[in-house]
Amino acid sequence: MNLKDESFGGNFRPPNDCASEGKIRQLMKLSAVIFDLNGTVVADEDEYGEAFSKVLRRLGVKVNSHYPHQGGIGVEENWRIFREKYNIKTDKTNSELAVETQQEYLKLIPRITLRDGFENLIEGLRSTGIKIALATSNTWNVVERLFDSLGIEKYFDSVTTGEEVGEKKPNPEIFEIASDKLVVSPNECLVIEDSSAGIEAAKFAGMKVIAIARDTLYKKELSKADLVVENLSEITPNAIYDLG
Secondary structure, eight states, rough: OOGGOHHHOTOOOSSSHHHHHHHHHHHHTTOOOOOBBBBTEEHHHHHHHHHHHHHHHHHOOOOOOOOEEEETTTTHHHHHHHHHHHTTOOOHHHHHHHHHHHHHHTTTTTGGGEEHHHHHHHHHHHHHOOOOEEEEESSSHHHHHHHHHHHGGGGGGEEEEEGGOOOOTTTTHHHHHHHHHHTTGGGGGGEEEEHHHHHHHHHTTEEEEEEEEESSGGGGGGGGGSEEESSSGOHHHHHHHHEE
16 A cells, blocks of 8 residues: 555555555654644635725725735734735824734634644544644734634644744744644744745744645745645655655
């Protein structure tokens, strides 16, 4: 049996041949997988794009892109960039604009779903004894609302949010905190991300990283990852082993 034909999930069983058994033993050196949230665990790129666009329009800024923001760095940090990029004139602080954006996003939560393959991947990883963490630049308020809506809090051994760090991604602090909470060395962690900032942060932390791209064109922005996939079902035992 070839490991390349296997995916994580309830039906996964280690193959019998010696070479494949060696790969399974190598895989077991992985102690933890750290997931980003937005765009990685949940498919909400469109919803955040819509939320940012609505607030920008109120400020007289019309954007053509469905994704005007930079993923991974946090909502308030995006407003620092927007203020300079579009020469926005407003008495509102970046914090206040971030709150408005989150309010628009929260209205859209009922239409947000998990990424395909997430639950099978999680169940397969947990069945091997691998710890699972969530590390997101988002706020606990938003995380909690998504947990309530999608029922996924049970999957994570620890959760780290943007309020816990002094510097957001691409600073590695959030992943360092996540690994500390799990009592796992960074070199035994694999990060699953969807942003260039998150990839850079994982690399700075000394972790391997798999990036999930929303489409083929977006893959180019994630090229610094050890592996880029378009679906979580592509993250197989063999794919993890091949990361080295």
